[in-house]
Amino acid sequence: MTETNPNIDFPTEIVEEGKVKILVPELKAFIKLPSDYAPSKAPVFYNPVMELNRDIAVLALQTYQKMLNREISVCEPLASCGIRGIRFATEVKGVQKVLINDINEKAFQLARYNVQMNGLSKRVTVKNQDANFFLAHYGAPRKRFDAIDIDPFGSPVPYLDSAIRALRNGGLLALTATDMAPLCGVHPKACIRKYGGKPLRTEYCHELAVRLLAGCLATTAAKHDIGISVVFSHSTNHYIRIYATTKYGAKKADESIKNMGYILHCFNCFHRETLKRPFLFANSEKCSECGSKLNVAGPLWLAKIFDRKFCELMGEEFRQRDFRFKGRIGKIFALITGETEAPVTYYVVDKLCDALTLPVPPVKKIINALEKEGFPAFLTHFNPKGVKSNVPAMKIKEILREMLNTN
Numbered sequence: 001m002t003e004t005n006p007n008i009d010f011p012t013e014i015v016e017e018g019k020v021k022i023l024v025p026e027l028k029a030f031i032k033l034p035s036d037y038a039p040s041k042a043p044v045f046y047n048p049v050m051e052l053n054r055d056i057a058v059l060a061l062q063t064y065q066k067m068l069n070r071e072i073s074v075c076e077p078l079a080s081c082g083i084r085g086i087r088f089a090t091e092v093k094g095v096q097k098v099l100i101n102d103i104n105e106k107a108f109q110l111a112r113y114n115v116q117m118n119g120l121s122k123r124v125t126v127k128n129q130d131a132n133f134f135l136a137h138y139g140a141p142r143k144r145f146d147a148i149d150i151d152p153f154g155s156p157v158p159y160l161d162s163a164i165r166a167l168r169n170g171g172l173l174a175l176t177a178t179d180m181a182p183l184c185g186v187h188p189k190a191c192i193r194k195y196g197g198k199p200l201r202t203e204y205c206h207e208l209a210v211r212l213l214a215g216c217l218a219t220t221a222a223k224h225d226i227g228i229s230v231v232f233s234h235s236t237n238h239y240i241r242i243y244a245t246t247k248y249g250a251k252k253a254d255e256s257i258k259n260m261g262y263i264l265h266c267f268n269c270f271h272r273e274t275l276k277r278p279f280l281f282a283n284s285e286k287c288s289e290c291g292s293k294l295n296v297a298g299p300l301w302l303a304k305i306f307d308r309k310f311c312e313l314m315g316e317e318f319r320q321r322d323f324r325f326k327g328r329i330g331k332i333f334a335l336i337t338g339e340t341e342a343p344v345t346y347y348v349v350d351k352l353c354d355a356l357t358l359p360v361p362p363v364k365k366i367i368n369a370l371e372k373e374g375f376p377a378f379l380t381h382f383n384p385k386g387v388k389s390n391v392p393a394m395k396i397k398e399i400l401r402e403m404l405n406t407n
């Protein structure tokens with residue numbers, strides 16, 4: 001196989017994903033030690049585990065294209081072997097052109113080979129530049145893209161400014177972040193530095209991660225007089241992903257900034273509350289339930305992180321298609337569709353029961369008990385033991401005690 005292209009001088013193999021065949025590094029050839037992480041040891045990055053991420057990206061892009069009801073242009077500035085952009089061109093109807101790019105020369109060669117192999121040379125263009133330099137060429141009117149997918153190593157923040165500039169009014173921006181240690185509060189300084197918001201090591205840190213990334217996008221876009229709406233997001237394996245649409249205008253940017261604020265959390269009693277007072281916060285608040293000092297996360301995005309209509313349309317699209325991970329994606333969709341209207345943060349049943357030294361009941365049972373007491377409650381895709389509800393911490397603990405004592 002490598003003989004067909006003298007520039008691909010490392011072991012490769014063909015994989016099938018979605019509706020495409022792609023030449024990728026043969027991962028097992030790059031594992032020297034059992035601890036080696038093959039995708040980053042290979043000369044070109046390829047991670048088969050991200051198939052589900054790419055499947056959902058295909059569904060989101062198709063949903064967006066159908067909502068626009070016209071042909072769209074798509075850009076993937078950190079494309080590696082090209083698998084994602086090639087899937088967009090092949091599997092999403094109404095995609096007029098895709099531009100893919102990677103700074104790594106070997107990735108560029110491989111992506112170019114893959115575009116040819118899939119017969120897409122007319123619709124998919126491959127470039128070999130720094131992503132910001134590349135995007136800068138598309139930051140002017142009539143050059144911009146309808147959709148941009150940023151799928152980097154670690155944080156997408158270094159590319160936000162140029163992606164926002166290269167996205168047309170109403171465009172769709174998809175972002176992956178894999179730097180979960182900063183976003184989940186293991187390295188808070190790195191999170192403050194990169195995302196401009198403080199994380200917290202709470203049981204709902206994955207939702208905080210989504211909201212910190214969305215908040216960072218909202219403030220970055222606002223600098224360009226652009227507002228955002230988050231239409232879909234998910235936290236899966238070792239990464240988070242958000243899909244946001246943009247709207248040009250200083251007013252839209254102001255509206256979007258109004259959605260910034262803080263989440264205050266009590267590590268003593270599980271109480272949490274939100275504070276919509278972006279950038280005017282002094283952390284001296286006390287927990288209204290137990291009087292302990294509250295810990296703050298943010299500023300971050302407090303508005304919706306899923307749009308019900310977008311999720312429903314994505315669900316319809318999903319049901320018409322086949323994926324290797326169809327079962328898993330179906331479960332994620334069912335949970336997300338159910339939590340589109342749920343409140344901010346969630347309780348994790350194990351954590352509550354651990355603190356109360358009670359056995360852990362099934363999550364569904366708690367949901368039923370909460371609803372019986374008049375507190376709407378929702379499962380969440382963020383955590384299999386998570387419960388989203390406006391119920392106060394004291395009350396959910398009381399309900400748990402009663403529930404488990406009467407058994």
Ligand SMILES: C[S@@+](CC[C@H](N)C(=O)[O-])C[C@H]1O[C@@H](n2cnc3c(N)ncnc32)[C@H](O)[C@@H]1O
Binds near residue numbers: 083101131
């Ligand atoms: C996580 S991989 C992309 C995976 C790909 N999007 C997919 O779905 O399989 C990140 C890629 O970004 C590329 N990259 C890193 N820094 C870059 C930069 N400044 N400009 C362009 N590409 C860059 C790397 O070479 C790598 O191929």
Ligand SMILES: [Zn+2]
Binds near residue numbers: 266267268269287292
């Ligand atoms: Zn408290």
